[in-house]
Amino acid sequence: MGNVFFITILKGIVIYVLALFLTRKIGTKLISQMNLFDFIMGVSMGSIVANAIIDKQFATLSAITTLILFAILTVFTGYLSLKNLSLRKLINSEPITLVENGTIVDENMKKMKWTINELKMKLREKDAFNVADVEFAIMETDGKLSVLPKSDKKPLTPYHMNIQTTSSGLEKDIIIDGTIIEENLTSAGLDKEWLTSELNKQNIKDCSEIFYAGLDNTKKLYISKMNSTKKETQVKSLPPK
Numbered sequence: 001m002g003n004v005f006f007i008t009i010l011k012g013i014v015i016y017v018l019a020l021f022l023t024r025k026i027g028t029k030l031i032s033q034m035n036l037f038d039f040i041m042g043v044s045m046g047s048i049v050a051n052a053i054i055d056k057q058f059a060t061l062s063a064i065t066t067l068i069l070f071a072i073l074t075v076f077t078g079y080l081s082l083k084n085l086s087l088r089k090l091i092n093s094e095p096i097t098l099v100e101n102g103t104i105v106d107e108n109m110k111k112m113k114w115t116i117n118e119l120k121m122k123l124r125e126k127d128a129f130n131v132a133d134v135e136f137a138i139m140e141t142d143g144k145l146s147v148l149p150k151s152d153k154k155p156l157t158p159y160h161m162n163i164q165t166t167s168s169g170l171e172k173d174i175i176i177d178g179t180i181i182e183e184n185l186t187s188a189g190l191d192k193e194w195l196t197s198e199l200n201k202q203n204i205k206d207c208s209e210i211f212y213a214g215l216d217n218t219k220k221l222y223i224s225k226m227n228s229t230k231k232e233t234q235v236k237s238l239p240p241k
Contacts, residue, residue: 016049019045019067048067095138097139098112098114098139100136102132135148173214
């Protein structure tokens with residue numbers, strides 16, 4: 001009994017590590033980004049892993065061989081699809097236009113087995129409440145709907161109004177769960193002394209009081225306190241150098 005238990009644990013660890021390694025090598029996608037081919041490969045490899053761990057008659061060597069074979073076939077098929085347009089269409093299918101120039105393409109709606117209610121729901125998710133306002137609505141191969149509003153229905157941007165703007169860049173994580181990310185603080189040209197000073201100005205005595213703090217390229221410090229029933233957020237802007 002003890003040997004069987006030990007072998008099962010060891011088998012599970014080996015299969016898990018191998019599956020993790022192969023998944024990283026193949027390349028991963030979010031479930032929402034998977035096409036039909038990716039989904040089938042993922043389910044198949046998951047079934048192999050489950051059977052290898054649970055089924056005593058499924059030898060470890062057979063499981064390893066099958067997993068590696070699936071990984072090789074997946075990579076090989078992906079490579080061929082990059083080189084061959086016909087195979088790419090077969091595997092990934094093609095985007096389908098559901099709305100064109102404000103008109104619903106009913107043939108494609110039937111192909112997708114979509115109802116008007118489903119289409120309008122997806123359009124509303126893209127802030128398009130009237131079909132007539134849509135130039136194109138295209139169903140992508142990953143199942144997402146891309147919507148292009150008509151030119152006269154697009155929202156105004158600073159570009160359209162000839163307003164110059166500055167990029168705030170990516171926010172650097174300065175404090176996460178009360179822990180200072182020193183590397184990001186240093187790369188921003190700042191130090192702990194500056195951070196302590198800024199926190200004191202905002203009546204924060206210790207970093208443990210902070211759930212998250214971030215700094216953007218314009219030197220604006222965003223702070224979200226911890227353990228607050230109503231989340232408190234503050235933005236502190238540094239004077240320009």
